[in-house]
Amino acid sequence: MGLVRCKNGHMFSGRRYGSICPYCNIDTSVEDSTDLTGGVNIDEELMKDEVHPVCGWIVCIEGARKGKDYKVHDGKNFVGRSDDMDIQILGDNNISRKNHAIIIYDKKKRETVLLPGDSSGIAYLNDEAVYTPSTLSSYDIIELGNSKFLFVPFCGDHFEWE
Numbered sequence: 001m002g003l004v005r006c007k008n009g010h011m012f013s014g015r016r017y018g019s020i021c022p023y024c025n026i027d028t029s030v031e032d033s034t035d036l037t038g039g040v041n042i043d044e045e046l047m048k049d050e051v052h053p054v055c056g057w058i059v060c061i062e063g064a065r066k067g068k069d070y071k072v073h074d075g076k077n078f079v080g081r082s083d084d085m086d087i088q089i090l091g092d093n094n095i096s097r098k099n100h101a102i103i104i105y106d107k108k109k110r111e112t113v114l115l116p117g118d119s120s121g122i123a124y125l126n127d128e129a130v131y132t133p134s135t136l137s138s139y140d141i142i143e144l145g146n147s148k149f150l151f152v153p154f155c156g157d158h159f160e161w162e
Helices: 042-048
Strands: 003-005 011-013 054-062 069-073 075-080 101-106 111-116 123-125 134-136 141-144 147-153
Touching: 054 101, 069 075, 069 101, 111 123
Parallel strands: none
Antiparallel strands: 003 011, 054 069, 054 147, 075 101, 101 111, 111 134, 123 141, 141 147
């Protein structure tokens, strides 16, 4: 019996001390029956988490988060700095906390649309202010606050999640 580890993480020599931890007096040969999961099968619970497949991305090409990508999912994606936004963009205080813009992927029409949010911030698409729904095309530039994002579609004419 070589090195043994007790449930508290202590390492000790099994040859010298047997199965009893010399630090906390715990018998390591007895199986711990403490169930910290409450009888829940963690693997099954993780499989129950709903998966929201990616439909595209916006990638910051200018601003505080240059190089960071953000996933666009099916339906409405609210964009802002707040942690309850679908796309949370930190570091640019000129982006409104809530609903600076909305990016929608419409799987029936197979298109992505940029909408103005209900905040005071203005969203720009290819240097034009967005006041009404505007369809996004590959590599369009979206400007929010002091940041610019490149739109990269995944779903559309060539692919769609079933």
